[in-house]
Amino acid sequence: NAGVTQTPKFQVLKTGQSMTLQCAQDMNHNSMYWYRQDPGMGLRLIYYSASEGTTDKGEVPNGYNVSRLNKREFSLRLESAAPSQTSVYFCASSEEGYYGYTFGSGTRLTVV
Amino acid sequence: GDSVTQMEGPVTLSEEAFLTINCTYTATGYPSLFWYVQYPGEGLQLLLKATKADDKGSNKGFEATYRKETTSFHLEKGSVQVSDSAVYFCALRATGGFKTIFGAGTRLFVKA
Numbered sequence: 001n002a003g004v005t006q007t008p009k010f011q012v013l014k015t016g017q018s019m020t021l022q023c024a025q026d027m028n029h030n031s032m033y034w035y036r037q038d039p040g041m042g043l044r045l046i047y048y049s050a051s052e053g054t055t056d057k058g059e060v061p062n063g064y065n066v067s068r069l070n071k072r073e074f075s076l077r078l079e080s081a082a083p084s085q086t087s088v089y090f091c092a093s094s095e096e097g098y099y100g101y102t103f104g105s106g107t108r109l110t111v112v
Numbered sequence: 113g114d115s116v117t118q119m120e121g122p123v124t125l126s127e128e129a130f131l132t133i134n135c136t137y138t139a140t141g142y143p144s145l146f147w148y149v150q151y152p153g154e155g156l157q158l159l160l161k162a163t164k165a166d167d168k169g170s171n172k173g174f175e176a177t178y179r180k181e182t183t184s185f186h187l188e189k190g191s192v193q194v195s196d197s198a199v200y201f202c203a204l205r206a207t208g209g210f211k212t213i214f215g216a217g218t219r220l221f222v223k224a
Contacts (some may be wrong), residue, residue: 042214042215043156097208100148100161101212105155
């Protein structure tokens with residue numbers, strides 16, 4: 001099925017551990033995004049990539065890094081996880097202009 | 113900067129009741145406006161969109177009209193079903209922009 005695939009779906013980390021969240025889309029979209037969703041705070045943009053080879057900071061980039069590996073893949077890395085990074089992470093992709101986003105099913109991350 | 117404000121929830125309705133979820137926005141220029149829906153444990157799905165003033169977006173019985181004079185994009189449905197229980201997000205995307213701004217979300221419960 002066409003869409004956005006995120007892995008893993010669930011993850012528990014200890015404080016200070018690192019991990020990479022993977023995201024891939026098969027719709028040939030140029031733009032890709034990473035959001036985090038926290039109760040009562042809606043979705044907040046972490047990083048985005050307008051096109052292959054470019055990345056830009058969003059609203060809450062601290063503690064994260066990203067890689068746009070190719071047009072299909074956009075990964076999010078936590079170098080040293082903190083409890084404040086406990087959240088649900090969503091990857092999305094889109095064409096430019098007035099198109100909406102296609103979201104993945106999310107990664108639920110708990111940092112203890 | 114651009115922002116989206118939507119009514120706080122939760123909204124609790126009986127089946128077949130009329131639904132309105134209010135959404136207002138602040139933006140320069142002429143953004144595109146969206147409603148997304150999130151079912152439990154899933155990612156967001158695009159529900160409907162409108163790209164210019166007086167446009168009406170519609171899908172699955174839901175409607176919203178882009179009102180530039182009141183900077184609003186209220187979501188309506190004439191007769192809700194239990195299966196409509198979800199969280200609804202209003203969002204805007206600036207003309208030519210890559211980023212989408214999301215409201216905080218409104219949770220809807222529909223009772224049988």
